[in-house]
Amino acid sequence: MERQWRGKFPVNRRKPAVELGSGVRKSYREVIDVSWGDPHRAGVKPLSFVRQVLAACLYSELMDGDKLMVDVKQRAQRLLGTCAGGSVGSYCATAGIPQTLQSVSQYIMRRDGGVPCHPENIYISPGSQWALTNILKVLVNSEASPRTGVLIPVPCHSTTIISLTTLGAVAVPYYLREERGWALEMEELQRALDSAKGVCNPVALYMINPGNPAGYVQSRKSIQEVIRFAAEKKLFLLADEVFQDCVYGKESEFVSYKRALAEIGAPLSDSVELASFHTASKGLMGECGLRTGYVELVNLDPAVMKHINNLFSTNSCPILGQIALDVMVNPPQPGDPSYPLYLKVRHFYLPASLAQNVRRVEEVINSFPDFSCQPLEGGAFAFPRLFLPPKAIERAKEAGLQPDTFYCLRLLEEAGVLFSPGTEYGQKEGTYHIRFCIMTPSDTMEEILRRLSAFHEQFMKEFS
């Protein structure tokens, strides 16, 4: 299994810092790391309401006196009441705290304009990848011959690829069309499916919407096409929708696969099997460190659900994450004392800052002739394309590196900015990309773009 980019770095990341400390002159003061989808790492502050509720749940004495607002106390008390022994230190039921499951199912119903959602179909897990791995475990038989295949988009975030490899499944890539804003084309899906003949037995189709690393948001039309395709080819749909709260494209709207399926109507809406994934790690809450996500299962055979239950019961869910999840699906409402601050941050400051970043990123990157960025519509990343000169590609090969990896290493060493190379995510042969997180404070993004621009000019000149 190839060592992941991130895994290569703990050593290298320390290197510039050590050199900084040892007096070697660098043009920058500290390394800016935007290689992860980790807003807090990049400097974004967490939402106060969430953190106050969590703190109060951990240490209930905080609720004495006036340190915390009334709605924080009420929420913490209600949530503590749903924990065994009134403590976040107790185990909970397999699928999660029942009241949290209720809250999540109601949130899903509201999101989907009333499409019914049953709590028994939801499993809370320590992170969406965990839930995805479990569902994959059900679908993938590592001993089977031919091996189980799963269609995955190119580009795709690396953790899913690793999960598939670990389970002994075959990843069957379908290429998104970059020039059309990373559109999913049906002919390409068909081609991918055909390519699997004789190689593996494809059982599932995995989609990421909004995209990671590419920042697209799928249209309702596209989603429905995919659903029909999956129905026809008897593929299990895996919808990774963890960035559903992170949509900023002016013409874009998040439509869940579940909703689109319901809108298609019977018989498809009663038969197409779907698993959709969400998390507290992404979006504007960004609580990656708390490790909590969930999966909703639609149209699965009850006998199969029983076995899924057994599988999920071999692990316990973190309680604090479920509390954060509850806040995510049930934020402060108008009239609550915490609402004004929540509104300001969640609905003004964070989105404005993100919109600004998006605008600046597109502006700066597209101003270079050899750098291009598709319109950013959603998600947490930019995935621009690099048109590298042959000399740079040559130099990279000599160093035993992929060209975009070479670019990123040089960017880190010379400009103190850490991106991740497109190689990690898959890309069309002969194309090169870089990925970086755009959920940072605006001034950090300005600094990143400043350093990137300076480096890029220099680099391109060196290898022209």
Next chain:
Amino acid sequence: MSSMKDVNPRVLGIRDPVSLQSLAARITEQIAQGEQKPFQRVIDVSCGDPHRAGMPPLSFARQVLAVCLYPELLKESSFPVDVRQRAEKLLGACNGGSVGSYSASSCGIPQIQKSVAEFITRRDGGVASDPEDIIFSSGSQKTLKLVLHLLSSGQGPTQTGLLTPLPCPHTLPMLLDEVGVKLVPYQLLEERGWAIDLEELHRALKAARRHCEPRAIYISNPGNPTGHVQDLKTIEEVIRFAASERLVLLVEEVYQDSVFGQDKKFLSYKKVLFEMGASFSESVEMVSFHSISAGTMGECGLRGGYMEVINMDLLVKNFLTSMQGPSSPPVLPQLALEIMVNPPSPGDASYEVFTQEILQKVETLAQNAQRACEFLNAVPGMSCQPAMGGVFLYPRLHLPAEIIQEAQRSGLRADVLYCKKLLEEEGVCLGPGSENGHDDENYHIRLCISAPTAVLEDVLKRLRSFHLWIQDRHH
């Protein structure tokens, strides 16, 4: 997919859980809805979940974690100064100064790996521990799963086997099903307080080799659910056995801070290994597991644990850490782990309160263990080995023939039926020994004794009343 035939056989092979906890939860819900039951409330002591039973958390830990979650509290003067200092230090170890960031590496936060390594070194009287050998995860079960994944291979006669104590922790059999490792039981000696018998180890291994490939041996010390604390002689024997038979030692030591038996002391397998000289300490492969769920912390819901890998081939270890990759360990529990291994020191503002709380917990545990054991041994039809450590008691039950027959008719194991009836009649939820691997007429139940004394008293009385009734009805 659409049907059972398409489901991964490995997943189909995971045995059904007993689900008494779900029944307990349902009954609690019914009571909340106003339904009349023969009891006021359900007491669930089937798992090692002290907070559920009403044991309080450690104040220092909760205060520090609260401040880490909501750093505005750093300005709060009502928090002791050492709480604020510790929170500041821990936040400094987190990326972006927030517990909401991913851990810096897939193994965990480096400063905390270092703290844990230092703790282990102190605990073992100077036997060095390398931070690079410490891998965090969301609970000891998860870390165990990672290692088992590495060991698991083969099918039928080549399937990997794990020598497992009988009785074993109740979560282990399902876990082994999930990773496709065969459970090979070695019986513990009940008459000797559930001690390990070396001859039995040999017997079990020999028998196992006929139908699978045993590659590792699982040890629980202090024992879950037995409460047995192994002595030096036993540990040395087991290590020699593992060494000569080339078995990897998987040592679960999560209750290491809960030893209360008189003249009993926790000895870590690692320390003993290193005292046996280079021929052992440089070659025997061992992984030891610890967790914040157990012992005096009891923070099961926070999900934090670590493993220390000893003498593992570097390439294999790299593989292990990259397998962890997709599921980065949660940050807050690592902070809790740091507090567990680095409690307040004498002179710190929180030291007195902290020490008091720990002492109280251990005392309660010791008293409960003694009281419960005496009580149950006095109940006709029950016998109980004394517990020296850990949080469980594991009494043996004599069950009337009628119960056994009724169980057979319902397709349940008799101890499961017993526990179900106990729950329905008395509102007490215990664990059936079947979950711990006892699948013959040797019926046992397990109960968690890490509970407020009054709660335990209540459990014992209801249990006795039920047991007498059951025996009475069928005579």
